[in-house]
Amino acid sequence: MKQIQPVADLHRHLLGSMTEHFVTTQVEKYTGKDLTAQFNPLQRAFLEGTPFGQKLLRHLATLSPETTAGRFRSFSTLHEFLQCYLASSALVREPEDFSFLIQEAIREAAAEQLSYVEFTVSPTLYLSDAISLPVLVELLEHYCQTSEELAVRWLLDPVRNRGGEAALALLRQILNLSPQALCGVSLAGDERAAPLEEFSGYFRLAKSGGLGTTAHIGEGLEETDFSVALELPLDRIGHGNASILCPMIVDAIVAKEIAYEVCLTSNRKTAAVPDGAPHPVAALWKAGARLTLNTDDPFHFETTLQNEVESFLTETNLSQEAISALNENAMHAAFALTSKPSNT
Numbered sequence: 001m002k003q004i005q006p007v008a009d010l011h012r013h014l015l016g017s018m019t020e021h022f023v024t025t026q027v028e029k030y031t032g033k034d035l036t037a038q039f040n041p042l043q044r045a046f047l048e049g050t051p052f053g054q055k056l057l058r059h060l061a062t063l064s065p066e067t068t069a070g071r072f073r074s075f076s077t078l079h080e081f082l083q084c085y086l087a088s089s090a091l092v093r094e095p096e097d098f099s100f101l102i103q104e105a106i107r108e109a110a111a112e113q114l115s116y117v118e119f120t121v122s123p124t125l126y127l128s129d130a131i132s133l134p135v136l137v138e139l140l141e142h143y144c145q146t147s148e149e150l151a152v153r154w155l156l157d158p159v160r161n162r163g164g165e166a167a168l169a170l171l172r173q174i175l176n177l178s179p180q181a182l183c184g185v186s187l188a189g190d191e192r193a194a195p196l197e198e199f200s201g202y203f204r205l206a207k208s209g210g211l212g213t214t215a216h217i218g219e220g221l222e223e224t225d226f227s228v229a230l231e232l233p234l235d236r237i238g239h240g241n242a243s244i245l246c247p248m249i250v251d252a253i254v255a256k257e258i259a260y261e262v263c264l265t266s267n268r269k270t271a272a273v274p275d276g277a278p279h280p281v282a283a284l285w286k287a288g289a290r291l292t293l294n295t296d297d298p299f300h301f302e303t304t305l306q307n308e309v310e311s312f313l314t315e316t317n318l319s320q321e322a323i324s325a326l327n328e329n330a331m332h333a334a335f336a337l338t339s340k341p342s343n344t
């Protein structure tokens, strides 16, 4: 039967959408410069905290076009991935770097023939003396609004590690800039770094401002307290794998019609779902969960949305018809999609 193409990616980080071309260009531009200088104390401590992170810091002092992309993709745990991700943000130091990153991310999504993408953007990864928040928002708005090949919107991620107060303050600052292409807020980063309840004010402010809401919750298969999540005004859950440990939680998520942002390749490559263990996606499908397929970080995980479709069919043994349902789910769960994409 005719292959059904995926149409929308709702969980795709902007930084994780860099390309080989971006990395090579930036490495050539910055070889010989101290790329660690822009890390703030919290970021530096996150990298210095483990031998793996220390090695990444040393790599940033000796960049090479041949090895840098591979270095950012060599991790075996979720924590190591988060360190690689942070390290790769060092390649963005000036407004023109940030513009280049957005252009490349949109170009790649267009090459995948997607109709709609919500890029999750973590401003604190880029802010510096050279890149102020108004400059960052202006660039995002410009490229989102002028994208012709596909509809592009962005989600704010204040980075969980910085805590709830900082998240709320950042959202207020951004709302004062009245961005038009901002369609929602997310919450990424280390789930253990700050309890979800700290972010109640952040999510409520977003909701009252008409924005969609999502958060990375239960990414790994460890016991996770979903009770707070279920009290927050959340439209979607990023990953949500740990919900499978408690059928009542899955039932509650299904009953509230909260969509799951499933990221299969990401989960395998970070070992959030270890090799050998079945991915919860098959059981969630059977439970009637509203599933969407997403890439998370196509550069770091070397994936595309089409690749995620193939992984999904392998994990679940379902047929192509299921992809239509997933596309419907994505369109329904999208925060700013008002018309049906044309290539369904």
Ligand SMILES: [Zn+2]
Pocket: 011, 013, 188, 216, 238, 296
């Ligand atoms: Zn993510």
